[in-house]
Amino acid sequence: MVQSEAQPLLRVKDVAVHFGGIVALDGVSFEVARGRIVGLIGPNGAGKTTLFNCVSRLYDCDRGEIAFDGGSLLAVPRHRVAALGIGRTFQNLALFRSMSVLDNVMVGYHCRSRGGFLANALRLPHAVRAERRTAAKAREVLALLGLGALAAKPVAELPFGTQKRVELARALASEPKLLLLDEPASGLNHEEVGELGALIRELRERLQLTILLVEHHMSLVMGIADWVVALNFGRRIAEGAPHEVRLHPELVRAYLGG
């Protein structure tokens, strides 16, 4: 596959999703260029999470096309998406609640490590090495996010905001090219939201990430996004640089509930 740097990393084209009578997405198209932070905004029920779920293949599109890194995503089985380089977090937390913080993040590295049932049961050398590498990777990511001291803690005992951060760590452990963040700032206070913005930018530089960010904290989105896509009722109503979109009449109307 030829990968030109100019080619967008993610291309969403005319995607539609229905749930019974509800139209969750209605012909949405946009692109995410490499190395960018793209904000995806819109009022409740606009279809932002549904779009994430299409990209991670949890939902099937009724129509349209999603291409990642030049190849179609729609024929890829769910469990292969992570290995392609798409990592995500979930709006309503989807951690492995019985596990420690470290184990949660170690599961994040699953798609990068090898060793099946037999190799593990027999403790074959390559499985032992893979296990060591997995632990090292998880500790590295935890340190990067300042979670090192919590490694052994049962994840269910942590406050909501910290759990969100563990989910971020778990996603980063899979060494993604594209990171989908679904409301990473929920459960944080004003000051923490500011810190999170700085962290997301720093992660992009250090790990060469491309980020698609769903967030209701407008200050966060407008502060760190290079490009913003606005949805309402499953349609794209505006797109552009943050300062352009912010004042877009359609968006203002959508948020005022017009």
Place this chain on the structure above:
Amino acid sequence: MRGRILFLGVLIVVACALPFLVSSYRTFQLTLVLVYAIALLGLNILTGYNGQISLGHGAFYALGAYCAAILIDKAGAPYWAVVPAAGGVCLVAGFLFGLPALRLEGLYLALATFALGVAMPQLLKYHHLEKWTGGVQGIVIAKPEAPFGIPLEADRWLYFFTLAVTLIMFVLGWNLLRGRIGRALVAIRDQHTASEAMGIHNALYKSLAFGVSAMFTGVAGALGALAVQFVAPDSFGVFLSIVFLVGIVVGGLASISGALYGALFIQFIPNIADEISKAAPWAIFGVFMIGFVYLMPTGVAGAIRLLLTRRRAQ
């Protein structure tokens, strides 16, 4: 870690000394404890770790037992060879049963496995299979003697043979559950959407968990057949499956050592209940069961873990 290895060492020494301290009937009972421990570890991999309930694991135990008995009786296979053979057959059978079971969850999976559990004894009685299974009569097998002129009577020898297999199975289980695969199984149980998003092939892992679980239980069935020297359809009714489930809950779900505690419970509590009341032993058994679960809601293994962390905290 040091303490744990020391504890395991002491446990193995005690396990080796025990048969010389008790009667050969008690030795036979201890052999069954080991057999049940393997079976319960198998069920725990599936239900405790992977979250797939099975009300029919007695069927895999029966399959293992019959494999062993038929291979010895019809093919003259040596007793030590039939154990891995039974494990292999059950691995395949479990995997194949696990494939359609993928579509089922929770109560529906419980019903499907229950159906397997009730069907198995009747399948074993099926008259076209009688040539191999011996029908209602079952199959009688001889007790293996100690090899190389080792001066051990048959009951004790079989105990040591079973102990060796138990150690192997527990080491395999430990390795499997402590690493990448064990984490993946628990991830699927805890949050199957996220596990798949992390790249875990849920369907494959769930079927393989079924296969591995059935393999453990089948190995136990083969060893059980050797110990009892007899297989018959009615010893593998659905009650056996339920008792296995009781064993993993009382011993501790998703716990390796829990399999051993559960095995002690399902082997000895019925005897104790019988001594307390000849008229209603199962009522007494029920009282014990409720008592255990009430006092130790996370099983014996969970209670021990709690005690240890509390002591360490002091």
